[in-house]
Amino acid sequence: MSESPVVWESRDFVLKVNEAEIPWLILYHKSQYREMSQLPEGTRLEIYTIIDSIEREMLEYYKADKINIASFGNYLPRVHWHIMARFVNDSYFPEPLWGKRQREASLNLPDIGVFLERVKARIETLSLQSESLS
Amino acid sequence: MSESPVVWESRDFVLKVNEAEIPWLILYHKSQYREMSQLPEGTRLEIYTIIDSIEREMLEYYKADKINIASFGNYLPRVHWHIMARFVNDSYFPEPLWGKRQREASLNLPDIGVFLERVKARIETLSLQSESLS
Numbered sequence: 001m002s003e004s005p006v007v008w009e010s011r012d013f014v015l016k017v018n019e020a021e022i023p024w025l026i027l028y029h030k031s032q033y034r035e036m037s038q039l040p041e042g043t044r045l046e047i048y049t050i051i052d053s054i055e056r057e058m059l060e061y062y063k064a065d066k067i068n069i070a071s072f073g074n075y076l077p078r079v080h081w082h083i084m085a086r087f088v089n090d091s092y093f094p095e096p097l098w099g100k101r102q103r104e105a106s107l108n109l110p111d112i113g114v115f116l117e118r119v120k121a122r123i124e125t126l127s128l129q130s131e132s133l134s
Numbered sequence: 135m136s137e138s139p140v141v142w143e144s145r146d147f148v149l150k151v152n153e154a155e156i157p158w159l160i161l162y163h164k165s166q167y168r169e170m171s172q173l174p175e176g177t178r179l180e181i182y183t184i185i186d187s188i189e190r191e192m193l194e195y196y197k198a199d200k201i202n203i204a205s206f207g208n209y210l211p212r213v214h215w216h217i218m219a220r221f222v223n224d225s226y227f228p229e230p231l232w233g234k235r236q237r238e239a240s241l242n243l244p245d246i247g248v249f250l251e252r253v254k255a256r257i258e259t260l261s262l263q264s265e266s267l268s
Binding site: 034035036044045048051055056059066067068069070071072073074075077093094095096098099 | 168169170171178179182185186189190193200201202203204205206207208209211220227228229230232233
């Protein structure tokens with residue numbers, strides 16, 4: 001779990017920003033579970049609901065060309081998910097962010113601060129079992 | 135949708151093998167939807183349930199060291215998911231399959247035919263809205 005800025009936190013989850021050229025959030029489950037299938041079903045559903053909220057806000061706020069979602073955890077074997085807004089003119093498109101850089105892009109995206117506030121507000125409307133930490 | 139072997143198919147989904155060094159399945163939704171959030175909630179849940187079944191079988195059958203799950207769709211902007219069984223001695227570990235190759239691996243994995251039969255059997259026990267095509 002890197003020292004990146006925290007967007008939102010609850011008893012079970014922490015959502016952080018991976019500071020990059022594109023809007024890139026990482027949702028960590030706070031447990032030591034390595035794999036999704038080791039989590040209780042309700043927790044898995046909460047993860048997917050949170051990812052869905054982030055995706056919707058990325059599409060709405062940034063008009064992203066594509067959403068990329070990934071769970072690897074090879075370096076850090078704990079359940080966490082990457083959610084990325086992609087643009088056809090970003091530095092890696094159409095490669096994944098882990099692929100080969102395609103160009104030196106200069107995106108002119110709207111303010112990320114507003115986006116993060118909107119993501120947090122969206123997640124706080126969800127009925128999650130664990131409460132938000134303020 | 136590549137011409138890879140079909141593992142299982144229903145009205146809404148097709149599950150294919152991406153022939154690679156590691157066990158790598160791709161679950162395609164047959165619609166033209168680009169993003170998960172455009173699908174009905176029930177369909178999203180079915181996708182996650184199918185991915186969960188595949189993950190469990192990868193862990194059980196292959197004793198995979200880590201499961202990797204990803205949805206990009208930058209080249210093919212239609213909802214599809216990659217589910218990969220990773221091993222600490224595979225050619226890319228701990229990098230994602232889209233990252234930098236780490237070594238020339240020689241994995242000695244159990245028969246994939248048996249694995250695919252087991253995955254198919256597992257999925258057929260799920261209560262999915264769309265029926266399997268035989």
